Amino acid sequence: MGLTGDVVSPSLFSAGGNLYTILVPLDASPNPTIQCWMSADGGLTWARQDQAGESILNLFWFDAASCTDGTKIYTVSNDPTDAFVQIAIFDTVTGLWSAAIVLANANITNAGLVPTGSRTAAYFDAPNNQVICSSRSSATTLDYFTFDVGTLTASAWINLLTYIPTLPTMNVGILQGVGFKFFVYGQTDTATFTSYYYQALSDVGVLSPRVLILTVPTVWEDQWASSDGAVFALAFATGSFTIEALQGTQAGPVLTFGAGQTITMVGDVLSRPFTIQVESPNSGVSVFAAGTNLHNVTQYRSVAAGPFSAGTILGSLASDPWAMTSSTAVAPWAMILSSGFPPTTLSFFWTPLAGPSSTQVNVILGLKGMKVYPEL
């Protein structure tokens, strides 16, 4: 398809009958030129848009996120030197970029250190005509700010969580609700587990205290969230072969999740990341995952909160001559699917974790030892 680069998450948008995706070239990190690609044939072919208008952003890897108001795509990126936040705007009507807006005032500084699993999340808050971005505002805090797309001004960081610096925090995402938005994040406890929480933000701007969702065996960077306003879905990697998926409903500022369901990949080691997607308006939920052993992209589907199906293999990444020829050297980096469901197309993008790169050093440490299995 000609697409190369790291995918800003989430990164597949439908506007005016076309598909759009936001990419940054992986090998140019931390100063990549952000790109918008468009497909007019349902994802079969892609063309880079307004190359002359692209902006160079300061960001690391996936420390950026996109959202759309239906016509414009807003991409928020974090500067790795902790100096500022940038917002790049692509207009799908005109097909042009606007110059990236640098929010370098005292309110919006810092953006998170990389890579500690605190991905940036962006959400378009239609009732207030603003972009909400959650990320880390310092090495020790998880915060959000709002960006008014009318006045192009931003709020200060608003604190969600202050945590112990030596413990990792995972910013899972922002879920769409009715009358409320929900920030979802995890924090590794001092013991042996990671706890996931949500905080509700009402449409009038009132932030509720955090609420524990669940505690799982410690994971890292492997958690995703999706919502269509009625169904709320979360997924966590809990092992080499397993994903734990939860589905929930909303009542005002309260989310209630059912019991977790375990999805087991058969014969394949889960590659990160995977993704979960609410199938609006089908009340279904799909988990999409790839493996580093068989190299298959597999869909697991639940209908009406029922059990997830056995995996349906959608395709194999092994056919790519470059990305999946060695399970030890490369791994799929991102898989994104259409935000609508059923999608007109299902698109997966991946980049090599250790691919050809002009600036990136790839360090591989081998830890020799043994696995220990307790016996009765």
Add this chain to the structure above:
Amino acid sequence: MLVERMQHYVFPSSAVAHQTLNNVGKPQSGLTLQMDLDSSFRLFGIVLWNLGVAAGNGFDGQVALRFARPDGRFMQRILTSSNLLMPGTQYNFTGNAPSRALVSPVYPNVVFPPGSVLTVDLIGLPSAVVAPQGFVLIFVGTKIFNEGEIWAPRYPAKFRALSYLDNLFVQFSLAQLPVLDIPFIAEEADFVWQAGSYVDIPAGVAPPTTINQFADLGIQVRDFAGKSYSNGYVPVPLLFPFLGSENPGFLYPEIYIPRHEMLFFDFDYLT
């Protein structure tokens, strides 16, 4: 019951006046390394690791030094050439050749009480290197705790073991250093980390055909609770020798990581 835990105390050459390293100043005496207060330290090895080779101003290991026991008595009679004290002072090259930080034994071992101050005297020796970048001196040993004082998981009463080589894969540009908090997770089962090996793929080439060695790279390992196994960055080839799988970097004691728990790795240039 006592629990031993791997510990490296690093003495950076950035603590030494440059004139001293360059043999144009006076010897510096009484340089100190403050040990942690949380435990005793059993010293069983020393390492000298040269820096700056890749940059063309590499230190050549020509330094004379001595250091003291906790009671103040020196372990060397006079300032002694590092070539008599440490092996392997000419590693750390950029290139496709084995590299490892060798450890010279200290026997009998020396036990430093909690909070000890290790004192070092040293001076650079005549050298062709005009502006040497320096070296890192590493005191290798273990911390000694009472059981229950630290995160120290142990083997189950009965178990079966499977030999296993796990990988930690990190990609970064040099401008991004330091890279912090890279997790290594024991997935699927408990994992006992016993030894390490290393390879890297430099920027601008395609894996897996080209390998190299990223000189002057340091690493700091921290446990699940965030507690470090060193007081600073140690050379990667100490724990992870380059092209040295036949003789990997051994840990003593090994580190037991229960399933789903993790270690954290930080990377930065050595100074």
